[in-house]
Amino acid sequence: MGLVHRYKKGALCQGRRYLLLPEKPQWDMGSKLLCVFLASVLLAYYIYIPLPEDFSEPWKVMLISATLKTFGHLAGAAEQLGLMHYMEALNLLSCFDCVAPTSDENVTVTDTEFNNVAVRLYLPRKVPDGLRRAVVFFHGGGWCLGDAAAKNYDLLTRWTSDRLNAVVVSVNYRLAPKYSFPIPFEDAYSVTKFFLQSSVLSQYGVDPDRVCVAGDSAGGNLAAAVAQQLLQDSEVKTKLKAQALIYPALQTLDLNLPSYRDNANKPLLPRSFMVRFWSVYFTLDPSLREAMASNRHVPVEASHLFQFVNWSNLLPEELKKDHVYTTPTYGSSELAQKYPGFLDLRAAPLLASDAQLRELPLTYILTCEHDVLRDDGFMYAARLRAAGVPVTHDHAKDTFHGAMSFISPPADLVAGHRLVNGYIEWLNENL
Numbered sequence: 001m002g003l004v005h006r007y008k009k010g011a012l013c014q015g016r017r018y019l020l021l022p023e024k025p026q027w028d029m030g031s032k033l034l035c036v037f038l039a040s041v042l043l044a045y046y047i048y049i050p051l052p053e054d055f056s057e058p059w060k061v062m063l064i065s066a067t068l069k070t071f072g073h074l075a076g077a078a079e080q081l082g083l084m085h086y087m088e089a090l091n092l093l094s095c096f097d098c099v100a101p102t103s104d105e106n107v108t109v110t111d112t113e114f115n116n117v118a119v120r121l122y123l124p125r126k127v128p129d130g131l132r133r134a135v136v137f138f139h140g141g142g143w144c145l146g147d148a149a150a151k152n153y154d155l156l157t158r159w160t161s162d163r164l165n166a167v168v169v170s171v172n173y174r175l176a177p178k179y180s181f182p183i184p185f186e187d188a189y190s191v192t193k194f195f196l197q198s199s200v201l202s203q204y205g206v207d208p209d210r211v212c213v214a215g216d217s218a219g220g221n222l223a224a225a226v227a228q229q230l231l232q233d234s235e236v237k238t239k240l241k242a243q244a245l246i247y248p249a250l251q252t253l254d255l256n257l258p259s260y261r262d263n264a265n266k267p268l269l270p271r272s273f274m275v276r277f278w279s280v281y282f283t284l285d286p287s288l289r290e291a292m293a294s295n296r297h298v299p300v301e302a303s304h305l306f307q308f309v310n311w312s313n314l315l316p317e318e319l320k321k322d323h324v325y326t327t328p329t330y331g332s333s334e335l336a337q338k339y340p341g342f343l344d345l346r347a348a349p350l351l352a353s354d355a356q357l358r359e360l361p362l363t364y365i366l367t368c369e370h371d372v373l374r375d376d377g378f379m380y381a382a383r384l385r386a387a388g389v390p391v392t393h394d395h396a397k398d399t400f401h402g403a404m405s406f407i408s409p410p411a412d413l414v415a416g417h418r419l420v421n422g423y424i425e426w427l428n429e430n431l
């Protein structure tokens with residue numbers, strides 16, 4: 001049960017009507033108990049999600065998930081009232097804890113623009129030994145939500161800057177549905193390209209040999225796509241040292257991988273929500289979303305691409321479990337002609353050929369077991385290694401998609417802090 005699963009409206013309304021029953025002002029004990037019982041059942045129904053035994057801090061995760069589910073209902077209501085699109089309403093709600101740029105004793109924080117794209121810049125105050133390292137960071141949120149100013153991202157990028165004594169550029173690329181593909185990618189790319197100019201690097205005291213791109217979820221998608229596209233850009237002289245991909249979305253072709261099947265109803269990112277994010281990245285046309293939901297969106301002309309997402313070859317045995325690989329079901333060519341973005345490398349970096357992967361920099365990939373996107377990360381790790389790229393792959397077995405966003409009270413998770421520390425330590429040792 002997750003963000004987009006609607007509660008049974010009838011049940012809740014009837015419950016409420018019962019509780020407000022007007023004609024009986026003095027309730028007897030039995031009615032009161034029944035009411036308390038029904039209210040608890042409804043609350044439990046709303047909050048409870050069956051989670052596997054090895055899940056870390058399950059009740060806290062359920063409360064977080066229920067809060068986000070409530071945001072989903074509010075956004076749905078705003079859309080039904082004709083106020084704004086569902087994703088736009090959700091984005092307003094998701095920025096409820098956005099913070100102004102606030103410097104502290106170690107890091108100077110400012111909001112500015114690089115190449116006309118908004119960025120939040122973190123500059124360490126400590127005197128460096130020599131040139132500094134730098135991270136260009138892309139936040140997650142399904143290309144539709146999120147902000148560099150959201151408290152969790154502000155903390156993550158601030159800690160990265162402080163602990164690595166590094167310059168961090170956190171990019172506020174424009175969001176779908178208003179700015180659909182390729183605009184979010186292009187914003188991410190143009191900030192990176194601007195920053196990699198030697199004049200800009202030297203202005204910030206950055207070592208051109210120690211720059212990396214990083215991002216989580218949709219941001220990991222953008223980081224992977226930016227790293228690939230830079231290799232083909234003859235105007236860019238600076239090579240990335242590394243890419244860090246935190247539970248990234250990497251492919252649109254097969255939305256029925258074992259991880260999509262096993263985690264279709266896990267917290268934060270149920271399958272239906274991921275399908276919605278993918279389709280809204282390209283268009284609001286519901287026909288793409290419907291085709292993606294039934295995994296029949298790829299036309300037969302694109303069948304040669306399936307080799308790059310063939311989980312039968314690319315996944316370790318323990319993830320395949322009892323799932324049986326079947327040949328893809330193809331859809332109409334019309335969708336792909338109208339919305340070619342979903343077959344574009346800049347949206348689906350896993351579709352790159354081996355030759356295109358070969359030149360990529362040192363890579364960090366984090367995956368979570370209870371995540372529809374788990375297998376995207378596993379398959380990219382396998383393909384990069386096969387292409388000779390050094391990969392560190394951390395797999396968190398006890399947690400879910402988005403865990404790294406829960407690092408400040410009251411919604412902080414032990415797993416969130418652990419994953420953040422693992423990511424920052426890897427950067428510290430490898431960048």
Ligand SMILES: *[C@@H]1O[C@H](CO)[C@@H](O)[C@H](O)[C@H]1NC(C)=O
Pocket residue numbers: 104105106162
């Ligand atoms: C600043 O750095 C010092 C030394 O590393 C650390 O103890 C302190 O907590 C940092 N301050 C903030 C606000 O992070």
Ligand SMILES: *[C@@H]1O[C@H](CO)[C@@H](O)[C@H](O)[C@H]1NC(C)=O
Pocket residue numbers: 306307310312313327328
């Ligand atoms: C996927 O891999 C399996 C096993 O190697 C193979 O039989 C199948 O033809 C492949 N399918 C595609 C579409 O590449």
